[in-house]
Amino acid sequence: MITCFLLIFSNGILIGAGAILPGISSGVLCVILGIYEKLIDAFLGFFINIKKNFKFLFPIVSGAVIGIIIFGNILKYLFFAYPVQFKFVFIGLILGSIPKLIKDVQKKSDFKPYYLVFTFLSLAVAIFLVILEKKISIRSSNEYSFLFLIISGFAMSAGVIIPGVSSTLILMLLGVYESYLFSVSTIYLPFLIPLCIGLLIGSIVFMKITKYLLDRFYAQTFFVIIGFTLGSIFVLYPRI
Template sequence: MGSFLFLFLKGVAMGAANVIPGVSGGTIAFVTGIYEEFIDSLKSFDLEALKLASRFKIKELWQHLNLSFLIPLFLGVGISLISLGKLLDWLFIHYPVFVWSFFFGLILASVYYVSKNIRRRTVSVFIAFALGTIAALVLAFLKPAEENPANYYIALCGVVAVCSMILPGLSGSFVLILMGNYQLVMLQAVPNLDIAIILPFAIGGGIGFIILSRVISYLLHHFHDVTLSTLTGFILGSLVVIWPWKSEVYLQNDSGGLILKKGEKIVQGYEWFAPAFDNSGTFIAIGLGVLGVVSVALLEMTAESK
């Protein structure tokens, strides 16, 4: 029951993170120490699972899919998106700097604690860490591409979008904006159920899900330290997106008008600046960042005491 509760709470955190732009559920899975099992569990949805299901071998199917792990996790995600997600969404709208600050501290501390799981600190590990950090920084400063309605490109967008949901430190919506097809897919095709766009996107997403979950699982099992170091560096680099003190740059159409989703502006990037220490809000934000660091430290202490 204790294990169920802890997994449920981690699922709650994953669901809540999806509300915050730039913070993905994959990041929370990574920093709470369940990322490897999460990826291995996703990989288990294969032909063997279909065979077990068709033969009604429930016990074997349960074990094969690791449902004792996935059910409490996704239950937490679902409940969080319905309940806690709304609260975080409200907080993010009214107190964005405070929310950014807490998550900044949370993820910053997690980079240190996750790096402790690297067994051997070789030259290749440090190079992988640097490359992961640089890759995340480059993505943060990229300018969006132009829209491309070609089926092959839409399918590629599906592949990359799903990959970004599995990879920690990367937002699926942000990737679609960078690839230029956010408006085409999320604002036009999905609300209007345009199958001509949704179908190739879904096919690409399915391919991305199947391939990437297996690739990451393989890399973690065969090149554990280099893979973990790369992902840790990627999360460190993604902190630039989570920096609390910034102003939003909104997505615009070719004529310079704002593109809206459900009446709200869409963030395509940021302009960063240093905090001003002439108001109490800055000190509250810093305090919340420290609280994020302390929260991760307490989680680590709890995990080590088990």
């Protein structure tokens, strides 16, 4: 029981800490850790089985909070002090997770060659986002409206839920990335509260969409996820 809690808690720490690192997708981390689908089911079906889902979500959420506040600074140091080593470790984890993902899909659905089309399409989208990120400049401001920060949080949730989609890119496009980093490091609540409100609303919306697709097009959706997951390698590699 305690061992299981600590394992899930440590997963939460990694997800939380990874959420503030440039180029790291929380969705990809969930895929690598093998909890992506289970996490979506637990959030959306929380009131169906409160006790069971709470036991799973509490260590994940509490670990993520601690990961952001405490261990995030440690991982940020490692990320910037040893960027090449850190990124190659993460690339290795991504590549190592792909065979398991394919095996999981094959347990529920027979492989069909056309599934690879979904992988190549999502991989192409991920590569396009990398190119887009390299061409934009960071815009920053010290003042944002409450509504704008809610919208920013909603948009950011796409990068949290969809593997391989960079939250960093989304925040850069909206011009709030630098303020986001400052607010996380200083726990600046006037910025973080509306951002988190939007993030929560957006996460529920994108999880519902993902859940719908997994229920009706399981294999196709997972091959899209595999493409985005592979695409996250291209997010990291240009920065090595």
